[in-house]
Amino acid sequence: MEAKIQQAVALLKQALETHGDGLVYPCSMGIEGSVMVDLICRHGLDIPVMTLDTGRLPQATYDVIAAFEKRYGIRVAVIFPDCQEVEAMVREHGVNLFRQSVALRKQCCEIRKVHPLMRALKGKTAWITGRRREQSKGRAGLQAIETDPVYGLKKYNPLLEWSMDDVWEYVKTHDVPYNRLHDAHYLSIGCECCTRAITVGEDERAGRWWWENDEGAAECGLHVMSLKEISGELEDGEGI
Template identity: 50%
Template sequence: MEKLVDGMNNEALIQELTPQLEALNPAEAIELLTRQFPGKVVFSTSLGQEDQVITDFIYRNNLPVRVFTLDTGRLFQQTYDLLDATRAKYNHSIETYFPNTQRVEALVQEKGFNSFYYSVENRKECCFIRKIEPLKRALAGAEIWITGLRAEQSENRADMPILEWDKGNQLIKYNPLIHWTYDEVLVYLEKYRVPDNPLHRQGFISIGCACCTRAIEPGEHPRAGRWWWEESKKECGLHSA
């Protein structure tokens, strides 16, 4: 099987791998990828419910995947508590990447602590500094990036395939839960007693930074609580096309 060389080889590789992965359950599919790309498979977790499912796949099956998270410096205390609870349950450390200190200091010095409320451009600037740049450092050297994306989460994700080429990060992105429903996620969490964030039961379905997340009302879209003050695609840029 050809490794990542150029666009044509990447496309052929995705076409070859996709039916193989679709025929397996997610844990089996991740195991296959770790054999095909030893030491090159990583998983980014934001500690959301979908990500906790994938963390359980990896640790319960002792799969050789590097697991990391991004600490923006503005997370809920409950998210930090969950990080510790997850570490304790599985006896594994989750690598944590932080924003560049000088860039955060410069942003706050120039625009204050809450500049993201004043324009979409300002919010994207904050997301870039606190999330996207650290992500690029975390993905360095990887060839397969596992995510917890689901098609139901937003219009931007509705047509995402299970396997895709991430042009911005120059690697293959594997979305094992892309066709899962939210109910399937909840059933899995309960069945395997996977820890999750108590904020989910208070209306916080999609959880990001504390300053940028609110609880949703009954009937609202799951991501309506993210950057609720703006009209946008409700994405920070980590998974933009």
């Protein structure tokens, strides 16, 4: 376990040394986020932490944001979707559009998550993620450092080789604040309306958009969006 911790910290330090102010950690406030925030703060790494508030998060997620700020003396930058985009979407399709089709669910994720992240990443050169290979079949092929072949924005995955047991061992050993929904068998936590507890034997991300029967591949688009969108589509002056 100690070797995995050292490897994760080394990758974080490498990312910071390489990218400096161009590096950011968008935290989902799940259990991996707890580990990442603790590693960043425990080792004095000047990596800003931000999170996306979609407007439909469970209270437990807001509670862990507050717990991080109190424990570590940091201010988490909270990023919101564009209210006009959300209003137009809901006006056209209704408040629960994500249940109507995979396409509309992805549109909801795009407006509430992807577009705000695009604004937050503008001007950045790299970001940290809490993704692990064990989380799903779709993440089994991830690499520790990934580079978009066209635009060069890099992703660092310090917890890539960690198991869920590793994550929990770290959290318990260091008494790290965590999202209490995990205690009710929510392993992957997003919007309240799109997240459920999982049962024994299910994929870790099976509790996300479970009604889609794998049609949506259990991804919201944050990790599959075009780097062209991040790098070029926002007007100057739009920011966090």
